[in-house]
Amino acid sequence: MDTVFAQALINGLLLGGVYAAYSAGFSLIFGVMGVVNLAHGELIMLGAFTSYWLFDFFNLDPYLSAPFAMFFLFVFGYLVQKYIINQVIGQPHIMSYILTFGLHLMVANIAIKMWTQDFRSITTTYSGANAAIWGLNIPYARLVTFIVALFVTWALWFFLMRTETGRAIRATAQDKEVARLMGVDIRNIYAITFGLGAAITGLSGSVMSPFVIISPEMGLEYTIIAFCVVVLGGMGYMPGALVGGLVLGVAQSLAATYLNAGVSVAITFVILFIMLIIRPTGILGKGSVA
Amino acid sequence: MNYRTDRIILIIFLLISTAVAFLPYFVQSEYLLRLITVVIFWIGIAGCWNMMSGYTGYIDFGPVVYFGIGSYVAAIAMTKYMVPFFPSLFLSGLISAVIAFFIGIPTLRLKGAYFAIATFAFAEAMKQISLEFDRTFKVSFFQGSDGITLPISGHDNSFFFYCILPVTFVVMLTHYFIEHSKFGYGLKAINEAETAAEISGVNTTANKLRAYATSAFFLGLYGAIEAYWITYITPSDVFNVQKTVQMVIMTLLGGMGTFLGPIVGATFLTLISESLGTRFVEYYLIMIGGIIIVTILILPSGIIGTLKIRKRLRFI
Numbered sequence: 019m020d021t022v023f024a025q026a027l028i029n030g031l032l033l034g035g036v037y038a039a040y041s042a043g044f045s046l047i048f049g050v051m052g053v054v055n056l057a058h059g060e061l062i063m064l065g066a067f068t069s070y071w072l073f074d075f076f077n078l079d080p081y082l083s084a085p086f087a088m089f090f091l092f093v094f095g096y097l098v099q100k101y102i103i104n105q106v107i108g109q110p111h112i113m114s115y116i117l118t119f120g121l122h123l124m125v126a127n128i129a130i131k132m133w134t135q136d137f138r139s140i141t142t143t144y145s146g147a148n149a150a151i152w153g154l155n156i157p158y159a160r161l162v163t164f165i166v167a168l169f170v171t172w173a174l175w176f177f178l179m180r181t182e183t184g185r186a187i188r189a190t191a192q193d194k195e196v197a198r199l200m201g202v203d204i205r206n207i208y209a210i211t212f213g214l215g216a217a218i219t220g221l222s223g224s225v226m227s228p229f230v231i232i233s234p235e236m237g238l239e240y241t242i243i244a245f246c247v248v249v250l251g252g253m254g255y256m257p258g259a260l261v262g263g264l265v266l267g268v269a270q271s272l273a274a275t276y277l278n279a280g281v282s283v284a285i286t287f288v289i290l291f292i293m294l295i296i297r298p299t300g301i302l303g304k305g306s307v308a
Numbered sequence: 309m310n311y312r313t314d315r316i317i318l319i320i321f322l323l324i325s326t327a328v329a330f331l332p333y334f335v336q337s338e339y340l341l342r343l344i345t346v347v348i349f350w351i352g353i354a355g356c357w358n359m360m361s362g363y364t365g366y367i368d369f370g371p372v373v374y375f376g377i378g379s380y381v382a383a384i385a386m387t388k389y390m391v392p393f394f395p396s397l398f399l400s401g402l403i404s405a406v407i408a409f410f411i412g413i414p415t416l417r418l419k420g421a422y423f424a425i426a427t428f429a430f431a432e433a434m435k436q437i438s439l440e441f442d443r444t445f446k447v448s449f450f451q452g453s454d455g456i457t458l459p460i461s462g463h464d465n466s467f468f469f470y471c472i473l474p475v476t477f478v479v480m481l482t483h484y485f486i487e488h489s490k491f492g493y494g495l496k497a498i499n500e501a502e503t504a505a506e507i508s509g510v511n512t513t514a515n516k517l518r519a520y521a522t523s524a525f526f527l528g529l530y531g532a533i534e535a536y537w538i539t540y541i542t543p544s545d546v547f548n549v550q551k552t553v554q555m556v557i558m559t560l561l562g563g564m565g566t567f568l569g570p571i572v573g574a575t576f577l578t579l580i581s582e583s584l585g586t587r588f589v590e591y592y593l594i595m596i597g598g599i600i601i602v603t604i605l606i607l608p609s610g611i612i613g614t615l616k617i618r619k620r621l622r623f624i
Contacts, residue, residue, distance in 0.1 A: 113604055284433060288433050294426040294429065
């Protein structure tokens, strides 16, 4: 195995970890409510900005500000679901797509108004630092994000499987009418689910902030990647985001190394399209099919 | 079905279209003529989306791909093969429809969010491919991000007005046909209960494919006309997801699956963006976001749809 290939593989896995970290929330929200959240990227943006401002004002390290981002986005997500998206529960799913698209426009453009379109970045002591092992570079910040992705997947699984609220969420996802008859307050569960999805997305935005460019307009491309990741892994299947993220990350990294960066984006969409046609339930075949 | 109101609406529509056709002789201001042309252009494009997604309920998130294909076919035919405008225009529509047919066969089996994402992915894939094709294969065909410059037409705005008006007219007539034909009932049945429709003898696949390919044909025409009008195209422009969004929002605002919906929605939104967009540039997108959210929450069936429900009227 030559060094170029090994480095491409490592880059791909680390990139995949980043993808997985910010796609898990998207998968959760879709799996439970059937909402394709087109404002997903904005949640990442808000998470990253929370860290940015705390770093800017208080010189707080992004890893320490992550809990604040999580809390802030939980509240934000909870309120958005409770007062806006809950209004269209009984209606066709298209309504929720367009509603979240409206949210995307509003949040992104209000952010532009408040914080201007400038590109920002957080420069910490470890921002550009690499660990060099056997001639291969491993950027610390991305490694941490990778670990966060693993942790988020595990924590989410634990929460859904082992807690009472998690059980209510799973019941609502399976059959919301029956869950309601069993005494689950589904509107509240929906709000908690969206809040939870937003919180882990905000967390990912926060831990990504040391190595990504932060701007109010960053959201849409993240939403698109999250789409691809979640479809590859199986929509609504939690560990799928991890699998989908890693597969996509490695595929993109190899394409970018051996062809060029533009082609790797083209490949992403071709894979997504083919995947939907031949295997809409994802690589593991465990996603839900509407 | 109340055919009388429908017929009255059709007659009014025909009268207005005829009146509009003479507008270039009366309108002196080039700006006003251009604005009217843009409104008619968007009515047609929103209509294309409505034809497929409004009636069947299959939410297409990548209709812009056929617009872009139309633009590129026309541009390549005119610059590389020296085909005159009108044959290339026809070719654009045809190729768009053929591609839609072959893409439709696998994608139209998908439902709900999956169909939406697949169409979206196809549109983005085409954009990236047309951007990267030349660099990857070392040829000069799509000309990537450099874009293609079309021969300058030398025509004035009224020429494009007369290109766009008939297409939009035919798109709207197709709507009328859909509303009053077995084909249209089939499409509406797919929206309401696809399995039940299939059991009742509706050939759902053929109906969906027809609607999809027809809408792609017209989108191809619009793409070609716009390419010739603007004379310069790049993949990021013609495959811009913003166009898809416009189509969806206009139709939704007017009322999905109605004849008057695209007309009302496109006119309203184009005039809004023309008046507010120029005066409050910075707040424009925030307001559009707000309008979308308010529309969905207050008028989920759109302006026309809500009117129909409130007044208990049955018209197109």
